[in-house]
Amino acid sequence: MRIVTWNVNGIRAAIRKGLDEFVERIAPDILLLQEVRAFEEQLPKGWKPGMDETVWNPAEKKGYSGTATWANREFVEIGRGMESSLDRDDSEGRIIHTKHPFANTSLHCINIYLPSGSNKEERQLYKEGWIEDLLNWAQRFTDHDEPVLLCGDLNIAHTENDIWNPSGNRFTSGFLPQEREWFSRLLASGWHDLFRIKVGEQKGPYSWWSNRGQARAKDRGWRIDYVLANAAALPMLASAEIMREGGLVVSDHAPVIIDLAE
Amino acid sequence: MRIVTWNVNGIRAAIRKGLDEFVERIAPDILLLQEVRAFEEQLPKGWKPGMDETVWNPAEKKGYSGTATWANREFVEIGRGMESSLDRDDSEGRIIHTKHPFANTSLHCINIYLPSGSNKEERQLYKEGWIEDLLNWAQRFTDHDEPVLLCGDLNIAHTENDIWNPSGNRFTSGFLPQEREWFSRLLASGWHDLFRIKVGEQKGPYSWWSNRGQARAKDRGWRIDYVLANAAALPMLASAEIMREGGLVVSDHAPVIIDLAE
DNA sequence: CTTGGTATG
DNA sequence: CATAACAAG
Numbered sequence: 001m002r003i004v005t006w007n008v009n010g011i012r013a014a015i016r017k018g019l020d021e022f023v024e025r026i027a028p029d030i031l032l033l034q035e036v037r038a039f040e041e042q043l044p045k046g047w048k049p050g051m052d053e054t055v056w057n058p059a060e061k062k063g064y065s066g067t068a069t070w071a072n073r074e075f076v077e078i079g080r081g082m083e084s085s086l087d088r089d090d091s092e093g094r095i096i097h098t099k100h101p102f103a104n105t106s107l108h109c110i111n112i113y114l115p116s117g118s119n120k121e122e123r124q125l126y127k128e129g130w131i132e133d134l135l136n137w138a139q140r141f142t143d144h145d146e147p148v149l150l151c152g153d154l155n156i157a158h159t160e161n162d163i164w165n166p167s168g169n170r171f172t173s174g175f176l177p178q179e180r181e182w183f184s185r186l187l188a189s190g191w192h193d194l195f196r197i198k199v200g201e202q203k204g205p206y207s208w209w210s211n212r213g214q215a216r217a218k219d220r221g222w223r224i225d226y227v228l229a230n231a232a233a234l235p236m237l238a239s240a241e242i243m244r245e246g247g248l249v250v251s252d253h254a255p256v257i258i259d260l261a262e
Numbered sequence: 263m264r265i266v267t268w269n270v271n272g273i274r275a276a277i278r279k280g281l282d283e284f285v286e287r288i289a290p291d292i293l294l295l296q297e298v299r300a301f302e303e304q305l306p307k308g309w310k311p312g313m314d315e316t317v318w319n320p321a322e323k324k325g326y327s328g329t330a331t332w333a334n335r336e337f338v339e340i341g342r343g344m345e346s347s348l349d350r351d352d353s354e355g356r357i358i359h360t361k362h363p364f365a366n367t368s369l370h371c372i373n374i375y376l377p378s379g380s381n382k383e384e385r386q387l388y389k390e391g392w393i394e395d396l397l398n399w400a401q402r403f404t405d406h407d408e409p410v411l412l413c414g415d416l417n418i419a420h421t422e423n424d425i426w427n428p429s430g431n432r433f434t435s436g437f438l439p440q441e442r443e444w445f446s447r448l449l450a451s452g453w454h455d456l457f458r459i460k461v462g463e464q465k466g467p468y469s470w471w472s473n474r475g476q477a478r479a480k481d482r483g484w485r486i487d488y489v490l491a492n493a494a495a496l497p498m499l500a501s502a503e504i505m506r507e508g509g510l511v512v513s514d515h516a517p518v519i520i521d522l523a524e
Numbered sequence: 525c526t527t528g529g530t531a532t533g
Numbered sequence: 534c535a536t537a538a539c540a541a542g
Binding site: 009010012035037038062063210212252 | 527529
């Protein structure tokens with residue numbers, strides 16, 4: 001069972017650049033896309049995603065944010081946003097929660113596109129409120145009997161190993177002390193960073209590189225795309241990879257690929 | 263003496279597409295550019311126009327309209343807009359009037375970028391007011407002892423020979439009856455359409471093609487770029503050409519080339 | 525530096 | 534359909 005998360009940075013541009021071929025090559029069972037920046041009806045006429053089923057959660061604002069979850073497995077349940085009494089507005093289309101048949105149980109895939117705080121102070125404050133809500137909301141899944149994956153572009157590099165230039169980015173949104181501390185609390189609350197578990201503590205690899213300068217060529221990146229698992233999902237981990245070369249032509253993010261033993 | 267008028271549809275894009283090589287090939291003595299859509303300081307660092315002297319008249323609004331006149335001859339006089347007591351505002355950078363040494367007299371080159379009326383009713387009304395002012399203002403040059411050229415993108419096709427589909431464009435801005443009638447009045451007031459004089463009455467050729475569809479490949483164009491001459495300039499006409507192929511890669515307009523015998 | 529929206533032609 | 538400004542990342 002292959003789960004892939006990928007920030008495609010505009011699905012229309014990604015399609016022009018060969019998204020379909022990459023999806024065919026990666027062959028995910030479930031594909032979690034972030035930053036689609038389109039409504040479904042804006043996609044090229046006649047174009048079809050190369051997977052059986054799709055769920056879309058675009059932002060209300062045109063060309064902005066938005067998520068989509070594609071699957072070759074049935075969707076048993078579909079939810080958007082943080083479904084709860086303490087509902088945080090999801091008009092930016094940042095969460096899709098789907099449930100799929102998996103072995104003799106069900107697998108939950110929570111597709112997350114966490115707000116960026118790099119543009120304005122106001123957006124950083126929005127991000128910091130948002131992640132607190134996410135932490136609280138996600139808590140309900142950690143002790144779940146069924147396996148749950150919390151995946152996506154979390155827009156935060158956790159440790160100094162997750163960023164090429166830690167000291168130079170101490171004051172940069174995405175590597176602020178309070179964001180890294182939040183990430184530690186998220187893991188302490190019962191989520192497991194599958195990629196880090198698989199590769200162990202080491203410098204890199206990264207999943208995102210700025211478009212400015214020669215950041216990607218010089219591998220001056222950040223690891224901000226994650227697959228986190230609850231305790232029930234953890235034993236199923238078979239392999240974890242950041243497809244560093246694969247995504248190169250399609251997006252400024254690389255796809256993160258997790259295989260689960262069914 | 264070679265005078266060239268060319269709507270470059272964004273000089274920065276034109277430079278990327280090889281404007282410099284075309285200018286070198288065409289070798290104008292005086293080059294009248296319209297729709298430069300840039301301030302001089304926005305041009306690529308280190309880039310130099312391939313001619314000795316330049317005069318710029320950008321619009322106040324960034325990325326919009328604007329004219330420039332380049333020359334390998336001295337500028338004896340430089341004016342912008344319709345210089346007169348009845349001054350019409352030239353904040354859109356639509357007129358440059360230059361005077362150059364020529365034989366034993368001087369040549370006046372009036373570089374015009376006439377407003378388009380195709381976007382909004384309000385702009386069509388602006389255009390219709392503007393052309394009346396232009397007709398009045400230009401009147402002062404017709405009886406001038408020195409040769410005067412009134413050149414540029416006039417955004418009006420005069421006769422049915424100047425447009426590929428006259429009947430289909432009866433209600434299109436640029437071929438409206440009142441615009442064509444204005445053009446007739448302009449010619450009646452003492453201006454001579456040098457290109458038409460040289461090639462005679464015939465269908466086409468055109469100087470502008472829409473970017474939509476295959477208009478240029480199908481030669482579905484308009485002749486809206488002109489060099490008009492007063493009586494003093496008329497006897498100097500040596501040749502007139504629309505460089506249909508030359509401009510192809512650079513702009514949606516072709517350069518119009520006039521050679522005058524000195 | 526890149527996407528995508530919008531205004532303008 | 535193309536240029537360029539802009540907002541966002």
